Amino acid sequence: MLRIPCPYCGPRDHAEFDYGGDATVVWPALDDTTEAWVEALYFRDDPKGPHRELWRHARGCRLWLIVERDTVTHEISAAHPAHPGMADEVTAQSQAETPSA
Amino acid sequence: MTDAATTPPVDLDLRRRDAAAALAAEPNRLVVRGIIDRAAPRRFQWEGRELKGYAGDTLASALIASGVRTVARGFKYHRPRGVMSAGVEEGGAIVAVGEGDRRIANINAATQELYEGLAAFGQNAWPSVSWDAARVNDRLGRFLGAGFYYKTFFSFTPNTPDGTGHWMLFERAIRAAAGMGKASREPDPDQYEAAHAHCDMLVVGSGPAGLEAARVAAEAGLDVILAEQDFELGGRLLAEAAEIDSAAPGDWRDQRLAALRAAGVRIMLRTTVFGLYDGGVAGMMERVAHSPEPHQVRERFWTVRADRIVLATGAIERGLAFGENDRPGVMTAGAAQAYVNRFGVAPGRRAVVATTHDGGLGAAADLAAAGLEVAILDARTGVAREIGDTPSGLGAAVSHLAGAAPLRTLGRARALGDVGDVMFGDGGVAALEIALDTDRGWRVADRIECDMVAVSGGWSPVVNLLSHRGVKPVWDTERLCFLPGETSEPIEVCGAAAGVWEAGACAASGRNAVARLLGRTEEEAPLRRASASPPREMYEVRAPGRKLKSFIDPQHDVTTEDVRQAACEGYVSVEHLKRYTTLGMATDQGKNGNILGLAVMAEALKREIPEVGTTTFRPPYTPVSLGVLAGRSRGKHFKPKRRTPLHAWSLAQGAVMTDAGLWRRSWYFPHAMEGLDDAYIREAAAVRASVGLCDVTSLGKISVQGPDAGEFLNRVYVNGMAKLPVGKARYGVMLRDDGLVFDDGAVWRLGETDYLVTTTTAGAGKVMSWLEELSQTRWPELRVALSSVTDRWAGVAVAGPQARNLLTALVEDVDFEDAAFPFMGVRAGRLKGGEIECWLARLSFSGELAYEIYVESDHAPALMDVLWEGAKALGGVLYGTEALGALRIEKGHVAGPELDGRTTLADLGLGAMGSTKKPYLGAALAQREVLADAGRQRLVGLTPLEEGAQFKAGSILCRVPLGESPSGHGVGWVSSVTYSPALGHWIGLGFIEGGIEKAATRKAEEAIIAADPVRGAETRVRVVSPHFIDPEGARMRPEADPAPGADLSTINVRPSRRSAFGTLWLDGxxxxxxxxxxxxxxxxxxxxxxxxxxxxxxxxxxxxxxxxxxxxxxxxxxxxxxxxxxxxxxxxxxxxxxxxxxxxxxxxxxxxxxxxxxxxxxxxxxxxxxxxxxxxxxxxxxxxxxxxxxxxxxxxxxxxxxxxxxxxxxxxxxxxxxxxxxxxxxxxxxxxxxxxxxxxxxxxxxxxxxxxxxxxxxxxxxxxxxxxxxxx
Missing domain, CATH: 3.30.1360.120 (Probable tRNA modification gtpase trme; domain 1)
Structure with a gap:
């Protein structure tokens, strides 16, 4: 059982999430070549150590998250929304909550 | 507890007490000792005999009290076994508990709480554990060593084609003989459930260390859960009489408990922490009720998330390997102590206490204090202790021998000088052969008459839970045990689990653990040294020339000889050792024999124990029932069931329901005496003749809103969606990244920035997830809001030539004229009376003139009431999913069976839909050669060649020369089949290599056969176009509608009857x-x-x-x-x-x-x-x-x-x-x-x-x- 720190909902059991695969894939444009799509879809690294993964908080806020997880220790060091605009909102929120020094 | 601690020993006159106890049918019950509740007797059954114990007893202590010595038979040799421990490590007293559908096998009697009406049975024996026919196996023991049956029985069947069959036969017989207990085959009658909790600190174990850790943590303001697997708090405080911090253990415990309760600690008794997981998550099983009432639960599965964890899990005492150390009467010294002090029962009268360290002496003292005759064998030489040195000032009942160890137990018959051993008598200990340490090793010295042997070979800290976290234990050469390793997680181990033996020091280590977890290391106090004399490292007693059967894992009948044999045969890795001998693979999972096994292996390999290795402990710590893992997710709650707002309405009309994914859907609406086939054929025919109504609420519905919604959908669907005008719908197909078809459905444009996407029933969830993934991870620049509205809208398909007549009479604000509301049009309207708003789309799945009408879910019954009133007048029908399927197969529409994740657009005959003007998702990989191959299996229609013949979905399509039988993998398959009311024969959809074009070039001497080898059918079929009826679609766009033939103007909408709480979802x-x-x-x-x-x-x-x-x-x-x-x-x-x-x-x-x-x-x-x-x-x-x-x-x-x-x-x-x-x-x-x-x-x-x-x-x-x- 992993505990994933959802940036909106707080720490939750991984049972609330669906795994979404490798977050480091750069998807080609829709009109890119078949070769580029084959590369993106079928060829994946399997890193030992820190990795970026997509998780969807499916039974929660439904945000897609980029989760930084160590594939050896399972330690999760960070999680933020995959949507950059949403990530900006979360950052702005946490800055608003942190009293300035 | 207080009895044992504060009262001087008064159980000294065995004869006097025996007379009194025999009257109570409990010959071994001590008069005053123990914390059992003597005011609360508990009757129970042992193998059909009525016996008595007390609240506070375990099954094992009650059996001992009643004089039952043999409670089980060994797994392999069927030797008699008694109670060997007082805890989770029990290797002997494994029994079946419960009767009928509540019978559970392989229950540990030493931890099973006694309750009124408990029924327990010996297992592994026939006819009974006290007289077992299979005990002859013990005589065959030399043939039954490690790995015997693989070696023996495989060799009977070398390289024969049916060797496996022979092996299976042997295996069945062996399993019957060596079998474990038998579980009930009835469904479990009890309820189980899950539960969740969070806490600042979880303390596991309630011995002195756990109690102190919980107390100081709670007093520091933390929210603490204290979990104890036993039904009594206190751990070893309950078993040992020695003082702790100058207080009687009972008093010390009661003070701590009062403090815990005052500080609000959540105390969970009968709750085993069976596993530790990432992020401070603990898996725990709570035993709630022994024989629950119907509304109660039996067990509860807790998932606890703790910020910090203290493991005060104690230690497990290990025995020594010596000859026939499995006889009833042999137990660990600490267990004997627990039976005397906690349960007030004497496991024997004349005890030999064999020890390798000081701890065993305390047990000897407590046994002597309870009135037993005690002889101490201290394996250490040079420990010239006077009896007076032992803790409680023992009397003449104790003798002490240094440099001595047990060599072999003897049963009653042998002790009397007869030939008998375990074959006769009760097999229990009657005497013990003693060995003395000499400079040439152990030598047989003497024989003592005794009825029990209490053994202590040292204590092994319970490091299991930390091992679950991947922390390897470390061998400690001073304390002779594995200690927990270092962890970076907020977990601290204390007390005996950390190798601290003395009770006061355990309490201090509990306080230290909390101090470390709170970062208050300045509060840590140094621990007092426990042991005055060092222990002797020793695991086995052997004497030259003596062939002994020395058990290290009694539950799996693994002996020291088995381990040496494994070493001899090359199974030197501890993991191989375990698998070859099955050491540690019984229900105790090595709690008993692991260290002894490692030690014997180390000796055989001439290595040190840590070099041999440790096994990694995995959850669960103790057995967890399957029932509690399932919880309430069984039977009707195995998965949630979804109901449409027309569920009750449909049932009232006689619908037969079926499962469609999680949904319950109307399958068919039988008239009297009709079966499925009659009903759906009638329903489908009536749709084409007049009008039919079908609940299509379960179709997935997704709202797509936003300025970029059109562009978003245009990228997702293969066909153009950018130019879909407001008020129109379009059929669309979406592909996966890999170019295969994902799902299909319709896109309705409701407004400028407002779309409704429908999906298949099965695809709703995954399409929603996929669209969210695309919007959040791939195309964040597009502003779209996605919401599932499946539950918001109730949908009814209105199909048939009378559909327009029906709706025209019942819907206001909509012009149904063909020009005003063309095929694929979308309109908003109101039901007659104007109160209920609706959406209409002119879509056809059946091939008829048809509409889908949606209202907000509350209004579904009101809508269906009027639709049905009108449809009935028009000769229409209600139709279910079976008729729906028949209509779409006739029309050649693809659905779930065709959209199986392996098909391309072209395979489905939809190749022309793929846009050439825009890029769309999946287009790139759809162009791969293998997917573009014209020889792929493609969608076709199938009809039987022979009139009236039927064929089944799932059949394989084979192309064979005329007259030959089909074989091989075939050239295609049948996906959907129905009887076609329109055509009057069976039809089907399927896929065949090269599609209809290749089938058309079929040679005359070839046949295409739908082969169904599983159900045994072969049907010759003809390959045709999948569009069986009306390929031009004229029926969907009729030039003129038939006359209604009934006056619908009198029908009035009655708003749905709303309950006090508005909605009707509880209907039915x-x-x-x-x-x-x-x-x-x-x-x-x-x-x-x-x-x-x-x-x-x-x-x-x-x-x-x-x-x-x-x-x-x-x-x-x-x-x-x-x-x-x-x-x-x-x-x-x-x-x-x-x-x-x-x-x-x-x-x-x-x-x-x-x-x-x-x-x-x-x-x-x-x-x-x-x-x-x-x-x-x-x-x-x-x-x-x-x-x-x-x-x-x-x-x-x-x-x-x-x-x-x-x-x-x-x-x-x-x-x-x-x-x-x-x-x-x-x-x-x-x-x-x-x-x-x-x-x-x-x-x-x-x-x-x-x-x-x-x-x-x-x-x-x-x-x-x-x-x-x-x-x-």
């Missing part, structure tokens, strides 16, 4: 009438008089549930960067503040504004004007959607409300984490739900649970079942 609950008040409320202890005001009515209820009166509910989303604008609008509309993350703010008129995400909100209770403002909000800011009918709100209160919720929801509901005004989204039985804690300072708190409407019936059922446990 167990076929109850909708207005049965009990159908929609349940309370723990009181019945509600006034459901409108549950709070005042149910003040004292343990828990009450009531459906809330529905109020308008909106979901609002803002585009990134537009939060301020949307918040401004929401503040204005609600009259309240903007809520922070996870919070609800209450505005004017009780309007509730809740945060649902960084950029999303829910608004509850908005009036019509406010709703209008939201509906009209600027599409450049965000999007709003009404969801009033999509969700049901259940209000939950009572003092156990949070407890009930945490049976299902993994949320932290403690006040600090979830105060009033909090809101959170989580999962409930796989279903997304929202939980609000209502404001208004109600004590206990009141909650509101939002559940998707279609799941409400299922989830309500779960809540009710669980809430019932507070009844009575």
């Amino acid at each position: 609950l167990d076929n109850r009438a909708a207005d049965d008040p009990n159908a929609r409320r349940v309370v723990g202890r009181v019945e509600l008089d006034d459901p409108e005001d549950p709070v005042s009515d149910a003040q004292d209820a343990a828990v009450w549930l009531v459906e809330e009166r529905p109020r308008p509910l909106w979901r609002v989303e803002a585009w990134p960067g537009r939060r301020a604008a949307v918040e401004g609008l929401l503040r204005e509309l609600s009259g309240g503040a903007a809520p922070a993350y996870g919070r609800t703010e209450i505005g004017e008129d009780e309007i509730e504004l809740s945060r649902a995400g960084p950029l999303s909100w829910r608004v509850l209770g908005l009036g019509p004007e406010g709703g209008e403002r939201l509906a009209m909000m600027d599409a450049e800011d965000g999007a709003a959607l009404e969801l009033s009918h999509a969700e049901v709100a259940v209000r939950i209160g009572g003092r156990e409300a949070a407890t009930l919720l945490n049976r299902f929801l993994p949320l932290d509901l403690r006040d600090a984490s979830f105060p009033e005004g909090s809101t959170a989204i989580t999962g409930f039985h796989h279903t997304p739900v929202t939980l609000d804690r209502l404001s208004g300072a109600s004590i206990p708190p009141t909650y509101r649970l939002w559940v998707p409407r279609s799941y409400a019936w299922s989830l309500w059922g779960l809540l009710r079942e669980s809430a019932a446990q507070w009844r009575g």
Whole structure:
């Protein structure tokens, strides 16, 4: 059982999430070549150590998250929304909550 | 406890006590010792015999009290076995408990709490454990060593083709002989459930270390859970009489317990922490009731999330390997101590205590104090101890021998000088051969008569839970045990689990553990040294020339010789050793024999123990029942079941239901005496003749809103969606990344920035997830808001030549003329009377003139009432999924069986749909050669060659020369089959290599056969076009409609009967009438008089549930960067503040504004004007959607409300984490739900649970079942 720190909902059991695969894939444009799509879809690294993964908080806020997880220790060091605009909102929120020094 | 600790030994006169105890039928019960409740006798059965014990006994202690010595037979040799321990490591007393459907095999009698009416049975023996026919195996022992049956029986069948069959035969016989206990084959009658908890600190174990850790943590302000697997708190404090911190152990324990309770520690008895997982998660099993009432649960599966964990799990005493050390009467010294002190039973009269360290001496003292005759064998030489040195000032009943060890036990017959051993008599210990340490090793010295041997070979800390975290234990050469290794997690190990033996030092180490976890290392105190004399490292006693059967894992009958044989045969890795000998693979999972096995292996290999290795302990620590793992997810609650708002309506019309994914759908509507085939053929024919009505609510419906919604859909679908005009729908197909077809459906454009996407029933969830993934991870630049509206809208397909006549009479504000409302048109209207709004789309799945009509879910029965009244007058029918399937197969429409994730657009005959003008998802990989190959299996129609012949879906299509039988993998397969009422014969859809073009070039001497080898059918078929009827689509666009033939003008819409709480989702609950008040409320202890005001009515209820009166509910989303604008609008509309993350703010008129995400909100209770403002909000800011009918709100209160919720929801509901005004989204039985804690300072708190409407019936059922446990 992993505990994933959802940036909106707080720490939750991984049972609330669906795994979404490798977050480091750069998807080609829709009109890119078949070769580029084959590369993106079928060829994946399997890193030992820190990795970026997509998780969807499916039974929660439904945000897609980029989760930084160590594939050896399972330690999760960070999680933020995959949507950059949403990530900006979360950052702005946490800055608003942190009293300035 | 206090008895044993404070009263001087008074059990000294064995004869006097024997006489008294025999009267009570408990010959071995001591008069005053123990903390059993002598005022609470418990009757139980052992192998059919009525026996008696007391509350506070285990089954093992009660059996010992009653003089039952042999309680089991060994696994392999069928040797008699007795109680060998007083804990989870038990290797002997493994029994079956319970009768009939409650019979459970392989229960550890040493931990099984005694209860009234318990029925226990020996196992592994026939006819009984005291006289077992198979004990002859013991004589064959030399043939039955490690790996014997693989070696022996495989060799009977070398390289024969049917060797496996022979082996299976042997194996069956061997398993019957060597079998473990037999479980019941009946369904488990009991309920089990899950539960969730959170705490600041979890303390595992309640010995001196655990009690102190829990106390100081709670007194420091932490919220502490203390879990104890036993049914009594105290751990070894219960078993040992020695003082702790100058106090009697019982007094010390009671003081600590009082402090724990005062500090609010949550104490969980009978709760085993069976596993530790990432992030401070503990898996725990609570044994709630032995023989539960129907509304009670038997066991509970706790998932506890702890910020910090203290492991005070104690240690397990190990024995020594010596000859026939498995006889009844041999047990660990600490166990003997526990039986005497805790349970007040004497396991024997004349005890030999064999020890390698000081700890065994305390046990000897306690046995002597209870009146037993004790002889001590201390393996250490040079420990010239005077008897007077032993702790309690022992009398002449104790003798002490240094440098001595047990060599072999003898049974009664042998002891008398006869030939007998375990074959005769009760097999229990009658004497012991002693060995003395000499400079040439152990030598046989003497024989002592005794009836029990209490052995201590040292203690092994329970490092299992830390091992679950991947922390390897470390061998300690001084203390001769594995100690827990280092961890970076906030977990501390203390007490005996950390190798601290003395009780006072254990308590101090518990305090230190908390100090370390709180970072207050300055509060750590040094521990007192425990042992005055060092222990002797010793695991086995052997003497030259003596062949001994020395058990190290009695439960699996593994001996030291087996380990040496494994070493000899090359199984030198500990993992191989374990698998070859099955050492440590019994229900105790090596708690008993692991160290001895490693030590014997180390000796055989001439290595050190840590070099041989340790096995990695994995969860569960002790056995966990399958029932508790399943919890309530069994039977009808295995998966949630979804109901449409027409469920009850359809049942009332005689619908037979079927499962479609999670949905319950109407399958067919039989007339009297009709079966499925008759009914669907009649229904399908009637649709084509007049009109039919079908509930299509379960089709997935997704709202796609936003300025970029059109572009978004254009990228997702293979066909163009960018130019779809408002008021039109278009059929669309979407591909996966890999170019294969994902799902199909229709896209309706409702407004400029407002689309409705329909999916297949099965595809709804995955399409929604996929669209969200695309929008959030791949195309974040597109402003789209996605919401599932499947539960918001009820849908009915109205199909047939009379469809337009019917709807024209019943729907207002819509011009149904062909030109005004063409095929694929979308219109908004109102049902006659004007109260109920509806959406209509002219779509056809059946190939007829057809419409889909959607209303908000509450109004579904009202809609269906009038549609059905009209349809009946027109000679129409209700039709179910079977007729729906027949109609679409006739038309050649693809559905689930064809969209199986392996087909391309071209395979389905839809190649022309793929746009050449725009890129779309999946296009790139769809062009791969293998997918573009014209020889692929492609969609075709199939008809039988022979008139009246039938064939089945799932058949393989084979192309064979005429007259030959089909073989091989075939050239295709049959996906869907139906009888076609329109054509009067069976038809099917299928896939065949090269499609219809290749089939057309079939050679005359070839046949295509639908082969169904499993069900044994072969049917010659003809390959035809999949469009069986009306390929031009003329029926969908008739030039003129038939005359109605009935006057529909008198039909009037009656609004749906609304219950006190508005919605009708409880209709049909167990076929109850909708207005049965009990159908929609349940309370723990009181019945509600006034459901409108549950709070005042149910003040004292343990828990009450009531459906809330529905109020308008909106979901609002803002585009990134537009939060301020949307918040401004929401503040204005609600009259309240903007809520922070996870919070609800209450505005004017009780309007509730809740945060649902960084950029999303829910608004509850908005009036019509406010709703209008939201509906009209600027599409450049965000999007709003009404969801009033999509969700049901259940209000939950009572003092156990949070407890009930945490049976299902993994949320932290403690006040600090979830105060009033909090809101959170989580999962409930796989279903997304929202939980609000209502404001208004109600004590206990009141909650509101939002559940998707279609799941409400299922989830309500779960809540009710669980809430019932507070009844009575």
